[in-house]
Structure formats: structure tokens, C-alpha cells
Amino acid sequence: MxxxxxxxxxFILLFFLxxxxxxxxxxxxxxxxxxxxxxxxxxxxxxxxLKARRLVIPRQKEAAKLGNLPRGLKRLHRVLAWFxxxxxxxxxxxxxxxxxxxxxxxLYLSSREYEIAGMVYDRGREMEVQIPLLRIPKYxxxxxxxxxxxxxxxxxxxxxxxxxxxLSGNFRVAKEGERIRFRVDSMATSSLRQLLRLITMSSEAxxxxxxxxxxxxxxxxxxxxxxxxxxxxxxxxxxxxTLRGRxxxxxxxxxxxxxxxxxxxxxxxxLIREGNLYFLFDDPSYRGHKxxxxxxxLLHLADPARLTLLLRLRYHGRIDxxxxxxxxxxxxxxxxGQRSGTADGxxxxxxxxxxxxxxxxxxxxxxxxxxxxxxxRLKIGGGELTFTSSLLQIRHLSxxxxxxxxxVDGRFDLQKQEGGFTVRVQDLKxxxxxxxxxxxxxxxPLILKVEKPGWRMxxxxxxxxxxxxxxxxxxxxxxxxALWRPYLRGMLRLxxxxxxxxxxxxxxxxxxxxxLRWKESFLYGAEGAVTELPFRVNITEKGxxxxxxxxxxxxxxxxxxxxxxxxxxxxxKRLLDTLKGLPNSSHKEGGFIVLGEKSLIxxxxxxxxxxxxxxxxxxxxxxxxxxxxxxxxxxxxxGDVLQVDAPEIGDRMxxxxxxxxxxxxxxxxxxxxxxxxxxxxGEIRIHGGVLRDFKAFNDLMAFFNTVPALMAFSSPGFSAKxxxxxxxxxxxxxxxxLLTIDSLLLRGKSSTVVxxxxxxxxxxxxxxxxxxxxxxxxxxxxxxxxxVGYILFGxxxxxxxxxxxxxxxxxxxxxxNPVGEALLYPLELLKRTLxxxxxxxxxxxNPVPPxxxxxxxxxxxxxxxNTSSGMF
Numbered sequence: 116m117x118x119x120x121x122x123x124x125x126f127i128l129l130f131f132l133x134x135x136x137x138x139x140x141x142x143x144x145x146x147x148x149x150x151x152x153x154x155x156x157x158x159x160x161x162x163x164x165l166k167a168r169r170l171v172i173p174r175q176k177e178a179a180k181l182g183n184l185p186r187g188l189k190r191l192h193r194v195l196a197w198f199x200x201x202x203x204x205x206x207x208x209x210x211x212x213x214x215x216x217x218x219x220x221x222l223y224l225s226s227r228e229y230e231i232a233g234m235v236y237d238r239g240r241e242m243e244v245q246i247p248l249l250r251i252p253k254y255x256x257x258x259x260x261x262x263x264x265x266x267x268x269x270x271x272x273x274x275x276x277x278x279x280x281x282l283s284g285n286f287r288v289a290k291e292g293e294r295i296r297f298r299v300d301s302m303a304t305s306s307l308r309q310l311l312r313l314i315t316m317s318s319e320a321x322x323x324x325x326x327x328x329x330x331x332x333x334x335x336x337x338x339x340x341x342x343x344x345x346x347x348x349x350x351x352x353x354x355x356x357t358l359r360g361r362x363x364x365x366x367x368x369x370x371x372x373x374x375x376x377x378x379x380x381x382x383x384x385x386l387i388r389e390g391n392l393y394f395l396f397d398d399p400s401y402r403g404h405k406x407x408x409x410x411x412x413l414l415h416l417a418d419p420a421r422l423t424l425l426l427r428l429r430y431h432g433r434i435d436x437x438x439x440x441x442x443x444x445x446x447x448x449x450x451x452g453q454r455s456g457t458a459d460g461x462x463x464x465x466x467x468x469x470x471x472x473x474x475x476x477x478x479x480x481x482x483x484x485x486x487x488x489x490x491x492r493l494k495i496g497g498g499e500l501t502f503t504s505s506l507l508q509i510r511h512l513s514x515x516x517x518x519x520x521x522x523v524d525g526r527f528d529l530q531k532q533e534g535g536f537t538v539r540v541q542d543l544k545x546x547x548x549x550x551x552x553x554x555x556x557x558x559x560p561l562i563l564k565v566e567k568p569g570w571r572m573x574x575x576x577x578x579x580x581x582x583x584x585x586x587x588x589x590x591x592x593x594x595x596x597a598l599w600r601p602y603l604r605g606m607l608r609l610x611x612x613x614x615x616x617x618x619x620x621x622x623x624x625x626x627x628x629x630x631l632r633w634k635e636s637f638l639y640g641a642e643g644a645v646t647e648l649p650f651r652v653n654i655t656e657k658g659x660x661x662x663x664x665x666x667x668x669x670x671x672x673x674x675x676x677x678x679x680x681x682x683x684x685x686x687x688k689r690l691l692d693t694l695k696g697l698p699n700s701s702h703k704e705g706g707f708i709v710l711g712e713k714s715l716i717x718x719x720x721x722x723x724x725x726x727x728x729x730x731x732x733x734x735x736x737x738x739x740x741x742x743x744x745x746x747x748x749x750x751x752x753x754g755d756v757l758q759v760d761a762p763e764i765g766d767r768m769x770x771x772x773x774x775x776x777x778x779x780x781x782x783x784x785x786x787x788x789x790x791x792x793x794x795x796x797g798e799i800r801i802h803g804g805v806l807r808d809f810k811a812f813n814d815l816m817a818f819f820n821t822v823p824a825l826m827a828f829s830s831p832g833f834s835a836k837x838x839x840x841x842x843x844x845x846x847x848x849x850x851x852x853l854l855t856i857d858s859l860l861l862r863g864k865s866s867t868v869v870x871x872x873x874x875x876x877x878x879x880x881x882x883x884x885x886x887x888x889x890x891x892x893x894x895x896x897x898x899x900x901x902x903v904g905y906i907l908f909g910x911x912x913x914x915x916x917x918x919x920x921x922x923x924x925x926x927x928x929x930x931x932n933p934v935g936e937a938l939l940y941p942l943e944l945l946k947r948t949l950x951x952x953x954x955x956x957x958x959x960x961n962p963v964p965p966x967x968x969x970x971x972x973x974x975x976x977x978x979x980x981n982t983s984s985g986m987f
Contacts, residue, residue: 139164149173162199172208191242195235228253233261241265246275255280282309284335293343295351301335310335310362314387315353316416323422323468324392324413330383331366338387355390355417362387367396369411371426371466372444376402376437378409390416402437406430419469426464434458434479445473447504447529454492456484475504483515489585491622498523505530519543525561532565543602551660554602588620596631609637609693610648627652631664637690638669638683645683676707684715687723706733715771716741722771723748743768748785755792761785763802780804781840787849794850801843806861839863852877859885872920879923886917 139158144151151171158164194201195217206213216223217235222244224231233246242264249258260275274287277299284301299313310333311321338360342353362385368377382397394411408429415421430438434453442449445464462477479500486493498512507527514521521543525536538559545552562573569584578594593599597612615629631648638645650664660673670679709730716723716730716739725741725748739750746764750757761768763782770776781804787797838861846858854874861868872883922928 160199163197164200165198166200166202167204169205169207170203172206191235196237240267258286260286279312280309281306282312290344294341295343296339296341298337298339299335300337301333303332303334305332307333313338314360314416315340315355315358315390317419317422319419319468320413320416320422323424327370328364329368329377330364332364334363336361336363358387358390360387361385369394371411371424372441375441375444378406378411390414392416401441404430404432404435404438422468423471424464424466424468426462426466428460428462428464430458430460430462432457433484434460442475442477445475447475447502449502449507451486451488453481454485454487456495457482473504475502477502481512502529507534509536518545523561527563534563536561536563551604551654552599552602553604557602588618589622590619591617593617593629596629613647623656625652625654627654635689637686637693638680639686640683644686678707678709680709680711680714682713684717685709685711687716687718706731706736708732723750724768724771755790756788757790757795758788759785759797766804778804778806778840779837789849791851794848796848797846799843799845799847801840801845801861803842804840805837806840838866838868856883874924879925881921881924881927883920884917885920 139156142152142155142157144153145155146152150173152167152169154168156164156166198217199219201215201217203213203215206215211226211228213224213226220234220236222231222233222235228251230248230250230252231246232248233244236243236245244262244264246261247259250256251258257278258275259277260273262271262273264271268291271290272288275285277284277286282301282304284299286297286299288295288297290296301310301313304310307328307330308325311324313335338358340353340355340358340360342351342357344350345352364383364385365381367380367383369380370377378396378399378401380396380399384395384397386393386395392413394413396406396409396411399406399409406428410427412425412427414423414425428441433456436452439449439452442462445466458479458481460477460479462475465474467473477500481495481498481500483496484494486495494515494517496513496515499510500512501508501510505528507529509523509525509527512523514523520541522539522541523536524539525534527534527536538561540554540557540559543552543554559574559576562575564571564573568586569582569589572581572583573579574581577598579592579599581589581591583589593615595612596603596610596615600608600611610631611633613629613631615627618626618628628651629649631650633644633646633648636644636646636648638648645665648664648669650662650669652660652662654660658673660671662669662671664670665683668680668682671677709728709732711725711728711730713726714728715725716728723739723741725743728739728741731738735752735754737750737752739748741748744765746761746768748759748761748764748768750759752758762784764785765782766776766779769778769783769785778801782802783804784800784802785797787795789795789797841862841864843861844858845856845860848855848857852875854876856870856872856874859868859870867888868885869888870883870885872881874881874883919930920927921930
């Protein structure tokens with residue numbers, strides 16, 4: 116019996132349990148396997164109904180984790196398969212209180228941290244959870260959507276709509292195994308902070324973006340990526356390299372660096388790629404400058420140590436100081452801007468926001484315009500600049516100043532602040548008016564070094580250095596002027612070498628000091644040629660050149676083009692030869708004037724001895740006016756024609772002028788005209804004086820004393836004291852080194868000398884024939900005997916003889932003409948003998964003045980004959 120009851124007891128219990136469940140069981144409070152339940156109500160209808168006021172779950176139970184979601188959904192599926200209704204008013208688990216309600220496929224779950232309301236359906240192969248509400252108060256997050264759980268493989272797909280504070284949008288999440296894929300977007304919002312919550316990044320990247328990026332509107336167009344569930348950490352780990360998306364911004368302001376104005380744009384697309392942000396701007400600008408094509412990026416969002424800002428600036432327009440401030444903010448000081456013109460520029464900046472060095476690369480193509488550096492302007496025809504953080508490279512920079520056309524290429528080290536360049540000068544002319552420097556088609560190396568508080572530029576091939584200081588202006592030093600001589604103009608071109616120093620405080624007024632050197636100078640003094648000339652030059656703002664040299668002995672003024680010389684002498688031949696060799700010298704462009712006092716001008720062995728003079732040189736033309744006491748001499752050179760006029764000058768000027776001192780104590784008039792090619796023709800007129808003290812005359816007197824028949828010539832008018840002259844005239848022709856005496860007439864008190872001949876000035880050879888008519892005093896006595904006087908002396912009561920002089924100027928040889936002592940002209944004597952009878956028959960008349968022997972006729976010099984500088 117007992118055995119039978121025991122066998123039936125389980126069935127009896129099951130019956131009473133079933134009956135109780137059908138009627139509904141209520142339990143006050145009980146504990147089971149660590150669980151604690153209060154006021155449990157359990158009823159079986161078609162399926163179970165479970166209600167409890169309080170359920171305490173043991174702490175050792177595993178808390179809900181993302182990795183347990185499939186297991187939890189599977190349990191939920193099994194539980195809900197048995198129950199029609201579940202209502203747990205309070206679930207105490209890990210100090211958090213939950214509420215769980217399920218009725219008619221409606222599921223409601225709430226806690227302090229979240230609230231979920233949705234519909235749960237069993238679709239056969241999968242569970243579908245429709246969630247019209249998922250609220251997480253802590254994050255102000257509301258979600259709505261649906262979740263699909265596939266029983267066979269545990270795949271979970273959730274999609275729907277979210278709202279978090281000011282941000283709302285759509286989402287979709289799929290989990291297969293340990294892999295999780297997601298995609299999310301947002302509606303337009305004014306809060307960047309909320310939007311950035313959707314993107315995985317470091318706190319440093321988030322802080323930089325929140326601080327520096329502002330916009331009128333933000334919208335996450337889409338964001339997708341993948342990740343995996345880390346079981347050890349119990350959390351989802353996104354794989355940042357899989358992140359892709361786009362954020363759209365409107366009315367954008369980005370302040371990339373403190374101290375800079377923000378970059379402005381109508382809009383921007385921010386692309387999210389592999390953990391980086393790329394900013395693509397719509398109509399960007401900076402301080403009113405259009406930066407079309409410029410972009411930016413923020414790299415390594417999740418790695419603070421590698422977080423880097425990239426700026427890719429593109430610009431077309433004028434570069435001014437506002438744009439250069441961008442480079443200066445990142446450590447690249449470029450102080451050259453554009454006053455006019457345009458530039459096509461690109462600048463790439465890599466700026467580490469953690470540790471590291473800033474990297475800069477850029478290229479700027481300049482149009483024709485004007486550059487400006489510290490208020491100094493430079494006109495250019497274009498060029499290209501490329502630069503990095505440490506190097507600036509210049510290519511084909513064309514400078515087009517009115518005074519300078521050149522091209523510059525080279526490199527400059529921005530760290531060492533020095534560089535080397537090649538300057539190809541097409542044309543350089545410095546200085547107004549005649550200028551002081553002119554060169555064309557030359558190439559020079561140039562070294563530039565920036566120093567505090569200025570810079571230093573060296574030209575090694577010219578041994579020159581230019582220094583510029585903000586305090587003291589600029590200074591040019593030339594160690595060897597000979598290297599500059601081919602390019603100098605004006606008076607600075609005359610020296611063969613030397614050194615100089617050019618200084619200016621403002622770049623408009625110059626001071627030049629130094630010393631000029633010559634091997635053979637055109638200046639000389641009592642001690643010989645001046646081979647070194649210390650000088651000082653001032654150039655005014657308007658280009659006027661004022662020079663002082665040798666303590667004031669030399670001075671020059673470019674306005675009047677006047678060179679003043681005092682106490683120095685000029686070698687005119689050497690000066691003219693030097694000027695001929697100066698194709699760019701000022702004497703061919705407007706000329707200049709030389710004023711001299713106590714200064715001699717010589718040409719070869721000829722000297723213009725003057726107290727003062729004025730020399731005007733204008734191209735191939737010159738005019739010289741000199742004075743020595745009351746004496747005046749004028750030289751005029753027009754082209755190749757030279758004309759000399761010296762009316763009634765004295766011994767000192769004549770002796771120096773013709774390099775002959777045999778004419779003394781008289782006055783003389785000199786006129787000559789001609790050219791080196793055709794020769795010079797001239798005339799010397801003698802007004803009184805004495806002919807003496809030269810080799811040929813002394814030898815002639817010695818010859819007279821050795822010939823008895825010529826003793827008559829030792830009369831007071833023609834003696835060792837000299838030949839006293841009343842008047843004279845010499846016509847000559849000079850062509851090359853050959854001087855031809857076309858006609859010579861010297862009239863003295865007792866004699867008249869006529870003649871002609873040649874003198875080779877180079878070899879000194881001479882060939883002169885003289886006719887001497889003399890003994891007029893003796894003829895007065897004997898000539899009174901009618902027949903004898905006429906036969907011996909003629910009607911003018913004179914005796915005529917011939918002399919030939921040859922040899923050289925230093926060793927002349929004197930001969931009678933024809934030879935020996937038969938010096939009386941036989942034909943003239945025969946003529947007088949034959950005409951004597953008629954003479955006797957002629958009544959005696961008043962004495963007739965003696966008629967000189969007329970020299971051979973000489974053509975007067977032509978007015979259009981040409982000359983060169985061969986005379987003076």
C-alpha cells in the first residue's frame with residue numbers, strides 16, 4: 116500500500132501543481148539556489164504567467180555583457196516560448212534595480228541606466244525584436260528600431276533611429292561571431308561635441324577638434340566600420356583602419372594655430388578614412404584671400420603621440436603679409452611679399468600636435484609685378500620659388516628694375532641663413548644721367564648670409580661685398596676695382612685698379628671713398644705720374660655726383676659735367692687714348708668739361724703751357740682754351756679735324772707748343788689745321804725776335820766762320836748772338852712723322868733767309884735748302900759805284916748765297932750750294948753783268964727797298980681737311 120502510494124505521489128504532486136497553476140499559485144517569500152523571491156504569482160493558462168514583486172539574483176551570476184548577448188537572446192527565446200506574461204516589478208542585480216514586463220509579445224525592461232520597450236516575435240528561424248524605444252538616461256540616448264536574431268548561427272542585426280541630446284540619426288549594427296559591423300548617420304546639428312562621440316578618437320584629437328573647428332551646421336552623412344568583441348575586456352573594440360565616413364559642415368571656421376585668424380569656408384566635407392579626417396573646403400578664404408583648392412587633414416585620431424595636422428594650402432592672387440603670417444606661425448620666416456602682381460602658390464604643412472618637427476614644403480610661381488621687403492620694392496618679370504622647412508630655392512627669378520634686368524637662380528639654407536646664387540645680368544645701369552655702372556650679358560656667383568641685424572652679400576668673382584643693416588643702412592666694399600673696370604662708367608672707369616667703399620643710410624644718397632690706381636696715369640705732378648689717387652664721392656638723391664680727390668686738387672660735378680684740376684698736369688694723349696678705349700664712358704654721352712689752374716697739358720713731347728685752361732670733351736669733339744698771362748691758345752677738334760690757333764703768343768707758350776726754343780724774344784702767331792689721315796697744314800708768323808741757340812744754327816755759324824767768302828755774314832744782323840728778325844713766315848705740312856717746310860721766310864735787319872725742306876720726326880733726318888740774302892750794309896757803300904755795285908750786289912745792294920743742311924737734328928751737316936767757296940750764285944751774277952749797260956743808262960732814282968727771294972708757292976690749307984688727335 117505504501118509502495119503504491121509512493122509510486123503515485125509524483126503524479127499526485129504534478130496533478131496538484133497543474134491544478135494549482137491553472138488556478139494560480141501565490142507564494143509569499145522563499146529562497147531557492149541563492150535566488151530570493153517575494154510575492155511570487157504563477158499561473159498556467161495556455162502558457163505560463165509569472166509575476167513577482169521582487170527578485171534578487173545572486174552576485175556570482177555573470178553581469179550582462181555584449182559578448183553574452185547571443186546567449187541572452189537564446190535564453191529569452193526559450194523563456195518566452197513558455198510564458199504568455201511575465202511581470203517582475205523589481206529585479207535586484209549588482210546593486211542595480213530592473214523592471215521586466217512581457218505581455219502579448221510586448222517586452223519592457225528598465226533600470227537606472229536604460230529603458231527598453233519593444234515587440235518580440237518568433238519568426239521561425241529567427242527572433243525579431245521591434246524596439247520603438249530604448250532610452251539610456253545617463254547618455255541622454257534614445258533608440259528605436261528592430262533587432263533580428265537568427266537562431267541557427269547566432270547572427271544579430273539591429274537597425275533603427277537614435278537621438279542623443281541635440282543629435283539624431285540612423286544606425287545599423289550587425290554581429291556575426293566575434294565580428295561586428297556598423298553604419299551610422301545623423302541629422303543636421305549645431306553641436307560638434309555630440310557628433311564626435313560617434314567617431315573613435317583620442318581625447319587629444321577630440322579636444323583639438325572641439326576647440327578649433329566651428330560651423331553653423333554639422334551633419335554626419337554616414338559612418339561605417341568594423342570591430343570585434345574583446346572577451347577579456349568585455350567590450351567592443353572598433354578597428355580604426357576600417358572606419359569610413361563623411362561629415363558635412365556649413366559656414367565653417369577653423370583656427371589652425373593660436374595667433375592666426377580662422378580659415379573661413381561656405382562649407383566643408385570631412386572624409387573619415389582609416390582613422391584620419393580629411394577636410395575638403397567649399398570656397399575657403401583667409402583674411403579675404405581666396406584659397407580655392409586648399410585642404411586639411413587630421414591624422415592618427417586614435418594615437419595621441421602621432422596626432423598630426425596636415426595643411427595643403429593653394430592660392431592664386433597677391434601674396435601679402437597676412438598670408439606670410441601663416442608660414443611665420445609655423446616657424447618659416449619669409450618677409451618678402453607682393454606689392455603688385457599675382458602668384459600661384461601651394462604650401463604643404465605637416466604639423467605634429469604631439470611631439471616632432473614641423474615639415475613645410477611649398478612652391479610659388481610669381482607673375483610680373485613688384486616685390487616688397489621691409490618697405491624696399493623690387494620689380495620682377497616672374498619666377499618660381501620652392502621651399503621646405505630648411506631650404507629656399509629660387510628658379511628663373513627675373514628682375515626688371517629700370518636700372519637692372521637680370522635672372523637669379525640659387526638656394527638658401529633657412530637654418531644656417533646663408534645661400535649661394537647665380538646672377539645672370541642682361542643689363543645693369545646704376546645711377547641717373549651718365550651713371551656709374553653699366554654691364555650686359557654677364558654671369559656672377561653670389562653668396563648671401565643673413566646676420567643680425569642685417570645681411571651680407573658677397574660677389575667672389577668681383578672681390579666685393581655688400582652689407583645691409585637696419586641701423587646703419589648699407590655698405591659696398593670693393594677690394595679690387597680692376598675687376599669692376601669693364602662695367603664702370605664716367606670718371607670711375609678711368610683708373611686701372613684700386614679699392615672703394617660705398618655707403619648709404621637710406622639707399623638714395625651715396626658716399627664713396629677709396630683710392631684709384633694706374634700703372635701709367637694721365638695725371639702727373641712735379642714728382643712724376645700720379646699712380647694712386649685717394650678720393651671721396653657723394654651721390655645725391657637725384658643722382659648728382661660730387662667728387663673730391665688729392666686734398667681738393669681734383670673735383671668733379673656730374674650736373675655741370677665739370678672736372679676741376681689744380682696743381683696737377685694732364686697727359687692729353689694718354690687721356691684721349693684712355694677715353695677711346697672706354698666704349699661706355701661719359702665723354703660719348705653728353706661730354707664733360709675740364710677746368711685747370713696751374714696745370715699743364717702735354718701731348719707727347721708737346722706741352723700746352725698755361726696758367727689756366729678750359730677743355731670741353733664731347734664725343735669725338737673737343738675744344739681747348741688756354742691762357743698764359745696775356746697769351747691765348749685755342750684747339751678745336753671736330754671729328755677727325757684738328758685746328759690750332761695761337762695769336763701773338765710769347766716764347767714760353769710757343770717753345771712748349773712746338774717743342775722748339777730757337778725762336779726767342781718775339782711774338783708769334785700759329786695756325787694749323789688738318790687730320791692724321793690727310794695731314795696738317797699750318798702757318799707760323801713771327802713778329803720780331805731772335806733766332807738762336809739751337810744745333811743747326813750754331814753749326815751754321817761755325818761753318819760761316821770757317822769759310823772766308825762768308826765772313827760777311829758775321830754782321831750784327833746775323834752773328835753768334837743770333838739772327839735778329841723783323842718778321843717771318845713759315846708754311847708747313849705735317850703728315851705722319853714727316854714735317855715738310857713748304858716755305859720759310861725770315862726777314863732780319865741785314866739778311867733775309869728763304870728755304871724749304873723736310874724733317875723726319877721719327878728718325879730725325881733732315882734735308883733743308885736755304886737761300887740767304889745778306890751784306891746789305893756793305894752793299895750800301897760799294898753799291899754806290901754804279902757798275903761795280905750793280906754787278907756785285909744787284910739793284911738791292913745785297914749778296915745772295917745758298918746753303919744745304921742734311922744729316923740729323925742732333926748732327927746736322929752744312930754744305931755750300933753748289934760746293935766749296937764759290938758761294939756766289941753764278942747765274943745771278945751773269946744776269947747782273949749782262950744788264951749792267953742798261954743800268955748805266957738809267958737815271959739814278961730813289962733807293963728801292965730790298966726785294967726778298969720769293970720761296971716756291973705753297974697752296975693754302977683747305978678748310979675741310981681732317982685732323983686727329985695726333986698734334987695735341
